[in-house]
Structures are given as structure tokens and as C-alpha cells.
Amino acid sequence: MSPRRDPEGRRRAIVHAAVVEIAEVGIGQVTHRRIAARAGVPLGSTTYYFPTLDDLVSAALREATETARAQLEAWADELLASDDIAGTFVDLARGYLADREQALLEYELCLAATRTPQLRPVAQLWMDGLRGICARFTGGPERGFALAALVDGVLLEALVTGDELDAGGLRAGVEALVSRRTAAGRT
Amino acid sequence: MSPRRDPEGRRRAIVHAAVVEIAEVGIGQVTHRRIAARAGVPLGSTTYYFPTLDDLVSAALREATETARAQLEAWADELLASDDIAGTFVDLARGYLADREQALLEYELCLAATRTPQLRPVAQLWMDGLRGICARFTGGPERGFALAALVDGVLLEALVTGDELDAGGLRAGVEALVSRRTAAGRT
């Protein structure tokens, strides 16, 4: 199945399997064996490419963040091109929650970062990215931070309650925070 | 310390140790042994009072939520008595973050609830409580939800980044969401 001679591919396959596995069972429950099984590689490969399980988990979370980063950029593009900021935010959030497990992983990473210093920068990446985007649509950085927090909070709540996204709340919040002038100036 | 024969006290001591331990190392890393050591009781006691580790963890999270709930009620009182809603929110959030580990535990519980059905109601309690309070200060339920999400987001971000509370963002967000009339009517 996996190419005999493609170390980089192997590595990526393992990391990817780790991401999926973490998303599914949570950081605390992930094991070498599970990842190896999921990736379809021998157990030894996981420790060969990653000396420690922590290393592997870190790599997985890093990759997950990369994914999120790309997503954030897509958000920025869509938001800039939209003339209904609030509506677009709702659409984007809904899209984000579509892959619930992936989204969960993101938040789990954030919490894990609070106890694992090496995860800090990874988590920071997401936070900063979201804040950066939000700040473009509000009068000042403070409101931008508030908007980012709002989005984070709405997403978290949806994940926790298991309900649909609270579109009404999100829309109301965005509208209250987004600068009229900015929105108007764009038309 | 604990009297030889005080089942209820023993039980509480174990639960409390579990709370502290979970706050410190995370739900996924907590073990009978750690809790027993922290509580100063023999290993067997933990399984005597709680047949399963899951039971013990549940009890701990339930207790933690009870604490949070009490805190929320204190919030409500302070907010109702205040004529600077935003400023009071900031103070309260700061107070909440003062015990970082306890706060962290709260969020960990929320995330864990997504994968452990039995934890759902416990997490819901917090979410509902916060939303209920917030709704009192906004024009409608949607803005109330948005305010709750904002608070949740701000707290989460502070926990994750390890920075101080983003007071400016919180204040700006609250001001944008809180109903003028309510604020005005209270002067």
C-alpha cells in the first residue's frame, strides 16, 4: 500500500492519522498503537519517526493548526468580499462546525496548551489569526478582540451543548460589534 | 486529619482531591493513585466510595460545577447592584481567573462533555447559568446569548494565552451588547 521508499509520505501519513485519532478520542486517549493502526504502518514506525508520543502529538496538533490557519485565510477572503458581514460569519461558523471532531480538536489543543508549554505557540497561532481577521471589521482593536472572543465563545458553546450553531446570537453579536462605517464604506 | 469514621467527610475529601487533581493535570491524566495520594487516603478508599474512576471524575466535575454555579449567582447579584455593567463584568472575570486552575477545570469539563454523555448536563448547567444572567442585561435573548459567548470566549482566550484578561476587549464587547435602555433605566 504505502510506497516502500517515501519517508516523507510515511511521516505525513502518521501525523495525519494522529490528527484524526486525536479528533476522535481526545488527546489523553491517543496511543502509538491506535495511530499506527489507523495509519496502516507498523508500530515501530511511529516511534521511529517520532521519538516520543509527545512529539507525535505535537506534530499532529501543529498540522491541525496549519489546517485551521488555511481555513482562517479563507474566512478573511470571504469576509472581505462580502457585503453581509454578519451573515457571512454565520455561514463560516456553520462550515467550521460541519466537521465537529476537527473543530473539537482545535479547542482541545487550546486547553492542552495551557499545561504543555510547547503547545503554546501552536494555540497562539489560531487565536492571533482569528483576532487579526476580526480586527479588520471593527472600529478598533478592542472591538476586534471582542469579536474574536464572541466567535470563539459561540463555537465553543455549540460544541459543548451539541446543539446547532446559535446563529441568532452570533449575528446579533457581530452586528453590534462590527463598525458601521467600515461596512458602509465598503459598499 | 480526617476522623477515622466519617464517611461523608472522607467522601468529600476524595472528591475535593479529585477536583484539585483534575484542575492540575487534566481529566485524561487523573488516576486513582494520584487522587488518593492528594487526599491522603489509601488507594482502596477511592474505589470504595466510587466504584469507577468515571464515577469519581463525574462527582468531581459535578462539585466543580456547583462551585461555579454559586459563583454565577454572586455575579448576578453584583451585576444587578452595579451601575457600571461593563466594569463589573471585567472585575468579575478577573476574579474568576484568579484561580486559574479552577477556571481551567471548568473548560476542560465542557470539552470532556462533548465525548462523555454523562457529563453533558453538568456542562449545560454552566452554560445555561451564564446565559441566564447575561440575558438580563441585554435587549433580547439573542444579544444575551451573544454576551454569554463573549464572556466565555474572553475567559477561554485568557486561559489559553496565559495573558491577563483582555479587559479592553471585554469592556468594549459588553458595552456594545448591553441594552442602552436597561443601562439608562438604571441610572
Added chain:
Amino acid sequence: MSPRRDPEGRRRAIVHAAVVEIAEVGIGQVTHRRIAARAGVPLGSTTYYFPTLDDLVSAALREATETARAQLEAWADELLASDDIAGTFVDLARGYLADREQALLEYELCLAATRTPQLRPVAQLWMDGLRGICARFTGGPERGFALAALVDGVLLEALVTGDELDAGGLRAGVEALVSRRTAAGRT
């Protein structure tokens, strides 16, 4: 439920529960807790009446043997009154196997006796009883022993295979071993 003041009754209830429990799960899997639960008495009662689990198991096996002994006597009566020894043996064996678990317990006791000296006499009781009965229907003690062994073997095989009693084999064996003259002399 159980009378407040009836130590002997309590004791019997525990022993009986132990018998049933052993029959159900096997000697090696029986525990104080299981017996207490089955008997509907507090855990402490089991150790109060029987210092050791071994003591309790022994008592249970002793009781089981007593039951078997009574059964053997019934066999003797029926056989003596019968003019179709082989057919009666078949009927009796079938009756014995009707309560499979009880029968199993008997054999388990026998095997356990090989490793637990204190169980020896209990097991011996059954063996001797069966032999004694059988000897009455054969020409000499040797054939009597053979008949007893045959019965034991047939019962064991039925238990192990889970099949019905091998009536044909048993009948053939009995007929070959039973003394014609004895049978004839009784008409």
C-alpha cells in the same frame, strides 16, 4: 425479610446462597460479595459466620453433598423396588442431570477435593455412596465399582458435551454389569 433473631437461619441462608452461587459461577469465581448479595445479607455477615471464604465454601460443599447423599438414598429405594434396573438407572441419571448446575457443582467439588485436603471426605462421601448402591446389583464388589464408575463417567460426559444423557450407552453398560441372578432372584 430475614428474622432479626435467627442466627441459625441466617447461617443456613448464607450457606445455601453459596451453594447456588458456586453452582452458577464455579468454585474459583465465588466471592463474599456475591454470596452476600444472593443471600440478601450484609457483607459483614458472611465473614461473621464464616471466618474465611474457604470455610464458607467448605460448608457449601458439605451441604451440597448432603443433598446428593439424600438423592443417592432415593436412588437406592427406587432401584430396589424396580424390576428394570437398567431402565431405572437411566431415569435416575436423567433426573440427576435435570438440574445441570447442581450436578456440575458435584463434579467440581470432586476435582477441587484433589487439591484441597479438607474437601476430601466430602467428595469421598459421594463416591462411596454411589459405589455402595451399585454393589447391591452386581455379582461382586469389583463389578459394583465398575458400575459406579460407569454411572460417573456417563454423567460426566453428559455434562461436558452438553448433550442429552447417553441413555443407550448407560443401559448397555448396566445390563452388561448387573448380575442376572440378582435381577432374576428379585422377581
Added chain:
Amino acid sequence: MSPRRDPEGRRRAIVHAAVVEIAEVGIGQVTHRRIAARAGVPLGSTTYYFPTLDDLVSAALREATETARAQLEAWADELLASDDIAGTFVDLARGYLADREQALLEYELCLAATRTPQLRPVAQLWMDGLRGICARFTGGPERGFALAALVDGVLLEALVTGDELDAGGLRAGVEALVSRRTAAGRT
């Protein structure tokens, strides 16, 4: 003793240790740790080769049965070559009982099979083997079954009572059951 890298040998050593251990303490009392100690391998090895204790026990019993099967075949050969069937049966039974613990294990397996379905086929192997042999020396299958039961019963009784084999009883039984013609035809 055992080479560093010899998985098959290791596996066999563990299984063999399990057989011996079961013979000594009984199925219900056997543990990973005991087996590991007896085999002179680390604890982890037992679970590495056999995911579950049940698996290990099954393997051990299977092996024991294989041994017994080989023995049965030897019996068949000797019996066919003999002109004193009864005497040969006695010799064979005595030989079988010479290794008391191995014999005990056999019967324990049979009883355990009644409660552990996966053990059924293993136990059946022994029963069928013995019956098959016996049937060759009797007039019909029914007497064959009876003979097998007789042998089983005699062996069981010897094991349980701890006495010598009841040679007289066995001889008498065999003589009563073995087909004259077969015996005669062979002279």
C-alpha cells in the same frame, strides 16, 4: 535458557508453563504472574503473546489435549496389538495416572468447558477420541460409549479419592463390555 529471539520458542515456553501451572493450582487460580514466573519470562511477555488470560488458558488446554490425543493414539496401538484387552486397559490407565497432575488437568478442562463455550471443542476432542477407541473393542457403539464412560469414571475416581487405580473394577468392567467375538477372533 531460551534464545533472545525465538518467538515461537517463547510462545511454547509460556504455554507449557501455563499447562504445568494449571495442572498444579487449577484453572481458576492461574494468573499471568504465576505463569510468567514459572516460564522465567517477564510479565509483559505473557500478555504480548496472548492478549487475554483466557487466550493463554485456552492455548494451554489445547496443548494439553494434544498431548492427551497422542496418548490416546498410543493406547489404540497397544490395544490392537494386545491379546489381553482388559489387562492392557489397566496398564494404560495406570500409565495415564502416573502423571497425576496432567491427568487432573484433563478433567479440569472438561469441567471448565461446561462454563466456557470456547473450551467445548477441546474437551470434545478427548471424549470423542476415547469413545472412538473403545468402540473398536465392543460389539456396537452403545457398548463402546459405555466402555469409554467406564474408563472415564474409573480415572476420575482414582483422581478424586487419591487411591490407586481400581484395577479390579476396571478389569471386570472391560471384560463385561468387550465383545467376545472380537476378543475371540483375535486369538
Added chain:
DNA sequence: AATGAATGAGGGTTCATTCAT
């Protein structure tokens, strides 16, 4: 006399990690 509380030993099992090959 009777019992719930308490405990520590030990059981099965999992797993990160090391290492010979």
C-alpha cells in the same frame, strides 16, 4: 451479636519505549 467502613495485596491489561535484527 452484627455490620458498614476501610485497606492493601494482587489481578488482568495497556502501553511507551527500547532494541536486536
Added chain:
DNA sequence: TATGAATGAACCCTCATTCAT
């Protein structure tokens, strides 16, 4: 380079037994 074998620590949990009440 790559991997299956191997290992021991640690985990959760069960339980016989002891003991204060």
C-alpha cells in the same frame, strides 16, 4: 532504514479480611 519483539511500570478494579462501632 525499518520493524517486530520485548519489557516493566502503571493503570483500574476486585476482594478477602480486619475492625470500630
